[in-house]
């Protein structure tokens with residue numbers, strides 16, 4: 001079976017570099033089954049089992065990062081390593097300094113969830129020069145040859161699932177269009193934001209073009225839809241402004257939201273404007289959003305179980321530790337502007353009230369909410 005790979009573009013930093021990430025082509029599933037070794041050049045030559053492993057995480061813009069911190073500490077320690085796990089709550093400069101000090105401390109692998117994927121080139125070159133392997137975690141590192149691996153949920157698929165959920169949710173409420181919608185994207189310095197948006201627009205744009213969907217504000221481009229810093233207050237403010245296009249009884253049927261934190265901010269805005277709740281998408285399976293979904297307010301989220309993503313990253317560290325290359329299942333999709341970064345992509349799952357119980361059956365926290 002072949003699946004289509006789509007042209008993926010990403011915006012990087014203030015310069016908004018549009019990078020053609022992958023031309024249309026085919027992906028043969030025999031290459032993507034997860035069993036085969038990747039073609040990465042990122043072999044490590046092996047290192048001692050009790051080595052320092054650095055993990056640099058961005059700001060705590062969503063619950064998944066907080067969960068990742070604890071899981072990395074526990075899982076790396078359990079495997080015998082010395083984890084050095086840090087957040088860069090202060091911003092890009094803090095993250096740059098953290099990575100440099102991980103290099104100085106002799107980290108053999110540095111796993112990075114970047115605040116801004118285009119601002120760490122000097123530090124990851126330092127890491128490489130010192131013989132460390134660099135793994136981009138969740139967010140791709142851009143414009144550098146010194147990125148050995150990428151481990152993430154399939155971001156483009158996340159966007160596609162969000163776009164489809166928006167359509168399904170609105171149709172279930174009102175069988176026939178046209179539907180009035182608004183579009184939100186994540187932070188433009190996060191390489192994922194454009195990929196999520198492009199995935200969603202691959203589903204929504206044909207429906208905008210044929211008149212089924214009407215973007216009330218007319219703001220359809222990524223640059224118009226972005227939410228700086230993934231900050232809920234920015235999304236709420238923008239939604240407040242957009243609602244001026246929905247005066248009187250004009251309904252807003254749906255809002256594309258790239259994650260749960262922003263979904264709740266958007267719903268706060270529509271509520272304070274006295275509008276009935278529109279269909280709003282999300283991502284991350286945050287506790288408050290899962291509660292909201294069960295209460296019939298937020299429509300959907302995405303299940304990207306952080307436990308599995310951290311487990312996969314730690315597994316890669318193990319493969320490098322024993323002297324091999326890390327296993328990858330995608331060597332085509334993620335061109336960072338300089339090279340195609342071999343990736344291990346996990347499958348995201350859409351969650352609505354209808355499948356929440358089953359989706360979170362193995363999650364000790366969320367299964368309590370879904371009953």
Ligand code: BGC
Nearest residue numbers: 061062139190192230259284
């Ligand atoms: C992650 C999302 C998260 C967002 C904001 C993205 O890079 O993939 O899961 O919602 O950052 O923290």
